[in-house]
Structures are given as C-alpha cells and as structure tokens.
Amino acid sequence: MHMDRTFQGSPTPGPNATTLARAVGLTVDMPVQLGASSVRIVDGVDFAIGVGERVALVGESGSGKSVTARALMRLDRAARVSGRVEFAGRDLLALSEREMTQVRGGDIAMVFQDPMSFLDPLMTIGDQVAETLRIRGVGKADARRRALAVLDELRVDRAAERLDAYPHEFSGGMRQRVVLAMALVGEPRLLIADEPTTALDVRVQDQVLDLLDDVSARRGLAVLFITHDLGVVAGFAERVMVMYSGRIVEDGSVDSVFARPRHPYTRGLIKAVPRIDQDLDRLYAIPGAPPPPFARPTGCAFHPRCDAAFAPCLRDVPAVLPVEGGRAACHLHASQGA
Amino acid sequence: MLLSVDGLCKTYASFPNPPVQVLHDVSFGLDAGQALGLVGESGSGKSTIAKCLMALTRPEQGSITYDGTDVVRARGADLLRFRRDVQMVFQDPYGSLNPRMTVEELVGEGLLVHRLEPTPAARRDRVAEILRTVGLNPDDRGRYPRSFSGGQRQRIAIARALAVQPRILVCDEPVAALDVSVQAQVINLLQDMQRQFGLAILFIAHDLAVVRHLCERIVVLHKGRVVEQGTRAEIFGSPREAYTRALLDAVPVPDPAVGRARRRQLQHQS
Ligand SMILES: Nc1ncnc2c1ncn2[C@@H]1O[C@H](COP(=O)(O)OP(=O)(O)OP(=O)(O)O)[C@@H](O)[C@H]1O
Ligand SMILES: Nc1ncnc2c1ncn2[C@@H]1O[C@H](COP(=O)(O)OP(=O)(O)OP(=O)(O)O)[C@@H](O)[C@H]1O
Numbered sequence: 001m002h003m004d005r006t007f008q009g010s011p012t013p014g015p016n017a018t019t020l021a022r023a024v025g026l027t028v029d030m031p032v033q034l035g036a037s038s039v040r041i042v043d044g045v046d047f048a049i050g051v052g053e054r055v056a057l058v059g060e061s062g063s064g065k066s067v068t069a070r071a072l073m074r075l076d077r078a079a080r081v082s083g084r085v086e087f088a089g090r091d092l093l094a095l096s097e098r099e100m101t102q103v104r105g106g107d108i109a110m111v112f113q114d115p116m117s118f119l120d121p122l123m124t125i126g127d128q129v130a131e132t133l134r135i136r137g138v139g140k141a142d143a144r145r146r147a148l149a150v151l152d153e154l155r156v157d158r159a160a161e162r163l164d165a166y167p168h169e170f171s172g173g174m175r176q177r178v179v180l181a182m183a184l185v186g187e188p189r190l191l192i193a194d195e196p197t198t199a200l201d202v203r204v205q206d207q208v209l210d211l212l213d214d215v216s217a218r219r220g221l222a223v224l225f226i227t228h229d230l231g232v233v234a235g236f237a238e239r240v241m242v243m244y245s246g247r248i249v250e251d252g253s254v255d256s257v258f259a260r261p262r263h264p265y266t267r268g269l270i271k272a273v274p275r276i277d278q279d280l281d282r283l284y285a286i287p288g289a290p291p292p293p294f295a296r297p298t299g300c301a302f303h304p305r306c307d308a309a310f311a312p313c314l315r316d317v318p319a320v321l322p323v324e325g326g327r328a329a330c331h332l333h334a335s336q337g338a
Numbered sequence: 339m340l341l342s343v344d345g346l347c348k349t350y351a352s353f354p355n356p357p358v359q360v361l362h363d364v365s366f367g368l369d370a371g372q373a374l375g376l377v378g379e380s381g382s383g384k385s386t387i388a389k390c391l392m393a394l395t396r397p398e399q400g401s402i403t404y405d406g407t408d409v410v411r412a413r414g415a416d417l418l419r420f421r422r423d424v425q426m427v428f429q430d431p432y433g434s435l436n437p438r439m440t441v442e443e444l445v446g447e448g449l450l451v452h453r454l455e456p457t458p459a460a461r462r463d464r465v466a467e468i469l470r471t472v473g474l475n476p477d478d479r480g481r482y483p484r485s486f487s488g489g490q491r492q493r494i495a496i497a498r499a500l501a502v503q504p505r506i507l508v509c510d511e512p513v514a515a516l517d518v519s520v521q522a523q524v525i526n527l528l529q530d531m532q533r534q535f536g537l538a539i540l541f542i543a544h545d546l547a548v549v550r551h552l553c554e555r556i557v558v559l560h561k562g563r564v565v566e567q568g569t570r571a572e573i574f575g576s577p578r579e580a581y582t583r584a585l586l587d588a589v590p591v592p593d594p595a596v597g598r599a600r601r602r603q604l605q606h607q608s
C-alpha cells in the first residue's frame with residue numbers, strides 16, 4: 001500500500017557540479033514528550049549538494065527544514081536519524097561522536113535561526129570568532145589573526161578595534177556578520193544557513209545576502225540556505241528544494257522552478273510573495289495552514305490545501321519523479337508522464 | 339483629518355549614556371478610512387510613534403490630535419473614547435495574547451471594559467460574529483491561543499481589536515513574524531476590514547512590498563525624521579529621496595533574472 005517513493009537513481013546535485021554532500025532516504029523521528037512513541041518529522045528525503053553549489057531549502061514553518069539541517073550535522077541527540085548522509089564520500093551517520101565534532105565547524109558549519117541567542121554576551125567578539133579554531137587546536141595568536149581576517153572579509157568596519165567589543169555593542173546586522181564569521185573562520189566547504197536573514201529588516205537582509213553571495217563565490221563554498229520566503233532566494237540560489245510536511249516535493253534550478261513550478265505548493269509559495277514591482281488588487285494567500293507532523297494527511301500531505309487535488313492525491317504519497325530541470329512529487333505530473 | 343500628529347519629539351534616557359532623541363519633529367495625518375503606511379528600517383522610530391499614539395509613552399514635544407481632542411493631554415471621558423476608538427495589533431502573535439485566556443475571553447475583553455454588550459449572551463453573539471468576520475470558526479472560542487497557528491493568532495489579535503468597533507487600527511509589523519504564505523491572509527483581512535467598516539489603518543512595516551498593496555499613502559521615516567511622504571503612486575512611481583529608493587531596492591523580487599542582475603550591480607558598486 002505504501003508506494004515506493006525512493007528517488008529514481010541516486011540524488012544528484014545541479015548540472016556541472018561534483019557531489020559534495022548527499023542525503024539518501026534521510027528520515028528523522030523525534031520522541032514525543034511523554035511515552036515511548038515518536039513522530040516522523042522528516043520522511044525519507046533525498047538530495048545532493050554540489051561543490052560550491054548554492055541550494056535553497058524552502059518551506060513553511062514546521063515543514064522540517066531545521067530538523068533536516070540539524071540531522072545532517074547530527075545535532076539533535078534525541079532524534080533518531082536513519083538513511084544515509086554522505087559528505088565528501090564519507091558516511092556521517094557512521095562516524096563516532098568525536099569524528100563528528102571535527103566535521104562540525106570544520107567541513108560543515110551552520111548559522112542558526114536565532115543568532116542573538118547564539119552569541120555569548122560575556123565574551124568578546126574576537127574570542128567568540130576565534131573559539132571555533134581554538135577548539136580545533138589552533139594557537140591563540142593565529143586564531144585571533146584569522147578571526148580578524150574573516151571579519152574583514154565580511155566587511156565589518158574597523159574590525160581590529162571591534163575584536164574586543166561585546167555583542168550588545170553591535171546592531172542586529174553586525175551581530176549576524178559575527179555569527180557568520182564564527183561559521184566561516186574554520187573554512188568549511190558547506191555552510192548551512194538556517195533563516196539567517198529572517199529576523200533582519202529588508203536592507204540588512206539584502207546586505208547579508210550580498211555578503212554570502214560574495215564569500216561563496218570567492219571561496220567556492222557550498223551553501224544550503226534555509227528560508228520560508230522564495231523571494232529571498234531568487235537572486236541568490238542556483239537550485240531550490242521545496243519541503244512540505246517533512247518531504248521534498250520539488251527540486252530544480254531556480255530558473256526552471258520560478259518559470260515553471262511543477263508542484264501546486266511551489267506555485268503557491270511563489271505567488272504569495274508580495275511584489276514591489278507590480279500592482280495587484282489582492283494578494284495571493286495559500287489557503288489553510290500546514291499540518292503538524294503528527295497529523296500529516298494521507299497521500300500527498302498538501303492535498304487539503306491544493307485546488308488541483310484529485311483522487312490519487314488523497315490515497316498515495318506521490319513518487320519523486322524527474323521533470324525537465326529537476327524533479328517533483330505530484331500526481332498531476334505522474335499521470336501526465338511529464 | 340481623523341488623526342493628526344504634529345511636531346512629535348521623543349527622547350529616551352539611556353543612563354549612563356547621554357539621552358537619545360529618537361523622534362525629531364515628526365508630523366503626518368491620517369484620514370478616516372485611509373490606510374497609511376509608516377516605513378523605515380529597524381530603529382528608525384516606527385514603534386515609538388505607535389507607542390506615543392497609544393499613549394503608552396509621552397512625547398516631550400508635539401501634539402496628537404484625534405477628532406478634535408489633544409490625546410497627549412486628554413483625561414477622563416475623552417481619553418476613554420480615544421482608547422476605544424484607536425486599537426492596536428502587535429508584531430508578535432505569540433507574545434501579545436495572554437496564553438491563559440480563551441479566544442472568547444480575549445476577543446470579548448474590550449466589550450466588557452467599554453461596557454458595550456451588557457449581557458453575557460449578547461457578548462457571546464458579538465464575539466461569534468467577529469470571529470466569523472476575521473475568518474475564524476466561532477466553535478473555536480473555547481480554545482487557547484497556543485493551539486492556533488501564527489496566522490490564526492494574528493486573526494485573533496485583529497478580532498480582539500475590532501470587537502470594540504474602533505475607527506483606527508494601529509498595526510505594528512503585524513505580519514513580520516508570519517510565513518509569506520500566510521501573511522497575505524492577514525493583509526487581505528485588513529484590507530477587507532478597511533473597505534467594509536471604513537476603518538483607518540496605520541500600518542507599520544519595513545517591507546515596502548506589503549505596504550504597496552495595502553496603503554494609499556506612505557510616510558518614510560529615517561533616523562526619527564520623516565524624509566518623504568506621498569501617495570502610493572508617488573512613493574513607488576517616483577520616489578524623491580535616495581533613502582526611499584534604497585528601501586525600495588532592498589525588497590527581494592521573486593524573479594531569478596531580476597535578482598541576479600541586482601546582485602551583479604551591487605558587486606559592481608562595492
Ligand atoms: N526536538 C524536537 N522534538 C519534537 N518535535 C520537534 C523537535 N524539533 C522540531 N520538532 C517538530 O518538527 C517539526 C519541524 O520543525 P522544524 O523546526 O524543522 O521546522 P522548520 O521548517 O524549520 O520551521 P520554521 O520555519 O518555523 O523554522 C515541527 O512540527 C516541530 O514542532
Ligand atoms: N524604552 C527605550 N529606551 C531607550 N531606547 C529605546 C527604547 N525604545 C526604543 N529605543 C530606541 O529608540 C530607537 C527607535 O526604536 P523603535 O523601536 O521605535 O524603532 P523601530 O523603527 O520600531 O524599529 P524596528 O523595525 O526594529 O521595530 C532605537 O534606537 C531604539 O533602540
């Protein structure tokens with residue numbers, strides 16, 4: 001009765017990219033507060049990220065974006081993670097906790113959704129940025145020198161003076177740069193940025209995106225950029241993956257996803273972005289709200305909110321099938337053989 | 339003019355540092371039934387203006403005139419009338435609703451305070467009617483805010499504000515904490531309320547795309563000063579100030595070609 005949803009063949013990055021990281025059948029179960037039962041938060045997700053590739057992971061609040069990202073780095077101790085997570089050919093789920101510590105802050109770094117709570121108010125900016133390196137055995141003077149170089153790279157004015165400042169002396173945008181510096185100082189090959197701009201106002205958001213764009217291009221750094229706003233990623237990402245209720249429902253190059261979204265959910269997310277360059281009498285809103293993971297609808301989880309739903313959508317989980325420019329999990333395409 | 343703000347100045351003490359003046363001679367007006375956008379980047383003083391309006395803080399200079407009375411100095415019946423006629427919706431749909439009150443209590447509170455519906459039965463009916471108006475199910479009136487989604491909570495907050503039939507709704511970043519997919523639900527609701535009840539709306543935001551859809555008039559605030567104000571066509575069609583243009587340019591456009599062109603242009607500049 002359960003349809004085979006495994007991706008046809010192994011997940012690949014965008015065209016012309018060598019695979020850096022790959023998740024195959026990634027599943028995350030979280031324990032429920034009371035009792036021994038658990039909830040499936042991420043339900044068999046496949047994707048790949050290429051070397052230097054900029055990929056956006058987009059979806060509404062609660063869709064499982066952060067849980068997916070944290071599972072890649074094995075950050076949630078309570079989570080039961082299954083499937084495969086490969087990085088540069090190694091299976092991360094098979095590593096010891098010690099080896100994993102080397103990977104975090106080394107090959108893979110993460111910027112969290114709430115940067116303010118991530119900074120230690122009692123520690124200077126310089127010490128906080130250098131700490132990532134210190135943990136990995138870099139000497140004090142060397143770590144400080146590299147911290148300064150990264151703050152410079154992130155265009156923090158008078159960075160040398162500000163190494164000795166405390167977080168409260170910085171504006172929101174500056175603090176976000178400090179958090180980015182902490183992630184980048186270890187020279188990762190993959191940066192996972194979880195809603196790094198959501199709490200910022202539009203101008204600061206724009207500056208941070210510009211910085212990320214710059215650093216990623218200069219360093220050949222791959223970025224997994226997580227957001228609920230498709231508008232934000234249009235000018236930044238090369239590829240977009242759309243997540244709904246713990247599953248990837250669409251994945252493709254930004255150009256093809258924006259020009260021809262295959263999943264009605266993706267279409268809704270694009271239409272919902274209010275446009276500064278157009279007059280509309282009425283904004284488009286996706287009706288309803290996303291389901292909680294313990295009440296995931298049968299079949300395609302989006303069907304109760306979908307205006308194109310038909311019988312199979314209520315019954316079968318749609319397979320992730322290749323479409324031109326990417327892949328999509330929607331019965332409309334399966335039946336058309338698109 | 340329903341509400342007029344003239345020459346507002348506000349300074350915050352920030353001991354041991356010297357006091358900081360966050361509003362400098364701010365003036366603007368709001369007509370009955372109008373939706374006015376107040377925009378500016380973080381820290382420009384938008385919420386401070388809202389606080390002065392709601393009499394949550396006192397400006398040291400300037401006046402706020404509502405329907406002929408000076409609100410800053412109003413007392414007694416005048417103040418009570420103002421407190422009923424001007425309602426506020428806050429940014430955070432999680433923090434602004436008392437978690438221990440049911441939807442019915444939250445929405446009905448204003449009716450009690452202002453003694454608008456004398457009997458419990460009449461209050462119940464009125465609450466049910468408002469819940470329907472904002473697109474919530476009256477059967478949910480016994481539930482607590484935490485069991486609603488962010489968008490629904492913001493509807494509860496709007497229902498709560500609308501219950502006392504205000505003439506002005508002050509909304510401080512009412513959709514900033516919501517997903518793009520549901521923020522339109524709230525904006526559309528505000529637009530409906532404006533059209534249906536002739537409600538005037540002071541809409542505070544830093545995202546000009548949202549403002550473009552809701553507001554006929556826009557006031558641009560920069561470092562506590564009004565740098566430009568005008569109609570929707572003026573601000574979006576031919577902004578005069580460089581600051582306004584910068585705010586407009588920063589709004590992401592959901593079109594990869596436009597986005598990339600803009601990034602290249604930025605890189606070229608830096
Ligand atoms: N540690 C946990 N234990 C149990 N459930 C969790 C845990 N962390 C997250 N969840 C649940 O998993 C689901 C997905 O959460 P997640 O934080 O990944 O969403 P998200 O897509 O990042 O949303 P947002 O945009 O709000 O950050 C949510 O329903 C959340 O309540
Ligand atoms: N109670 C206070 N005491 C001291 N300073 C304050 C206080 N409230 C606000 N400020 C300062 O006044 C300035 C204006 O703040 P305000 O909250 O009005 O800005 P805003 O435009 O609403 O910003 P945001 O978009 O971040 O909400 C800021 O510099 C802020 O730090």
Ligand SMILES: [Mg+2]
Pocket residue numbers: 065066067113194
């Ligand atoms: Mg998240």
Ligand SMILES: [Mg+2]
Pocket residue numbers: 384385386510
């Ligand atoms: Mg504010």
